Amino acid sequence: EIVLTQSPDFQSVTPKETVTITCRASQSIGNDLQWYQQKPGQSPKLLIKHAFQSFSGVPSRFSGRGSGTDFTLTISSLEAEDAATYYCQQMRSLPLTFGGGTTVEIK
């Protein structure tokens, strides 16, 4: 099973700041990594697919980078509506696995 480790667990930031979340895989997964956003009381929504490709309708302030074992999600110029928990997910092999999540709080 591929283990995904996210950091940090929690981040409190002010609007317009830039946030970077890291996801590290226990083995190389190429570009087979997605990022999801889950707001309180809602289901997850796909933000980034294949490590760096933005999903339809996702604001351009969300971007993904990385390959192999190390990946990042960057939220540029944070907005209040970005308060959420963010998860990475690998699609290299079954079982599909998720990172533990990073909660972003807006100060």
Add this chain to the structure above:
Amino acid sequence: EVQLVESGGVVVQPGGSLRLSCAASGFNFGGSAMHWVRQAPGKGLEWVSLITSDGVHKFYADSVKGRFTISRDNTKNSLYVEMNSLRSEDTAFYYCAKGGVGFTAYLLDYWGQGTLVTVSS
């Protein structure tokens, strides 16, 4: 517009059984792999099961293997999971999620709103 609507979540006793349903619309259901993913209250996401578009191949997390059965009816655009021998640790919101097309079947591009299963005496 892609829509996934889960139903069937209730309070059930340990050892009990339950069937969840997911009604799909707005996309080619018969051409898409489908997944169940769960989330215990206040916890992270856990993949549960996958069924291929034709319903032939099914895969499960070790935590539910032998107890849960995933199925689909492409004529009704519906996904199901039969859950048996339920345990307290199965308490969670259960989401159905659409897989991508072809080799991206493991990519979860749309999710339902979830249905809550509570296993408690």
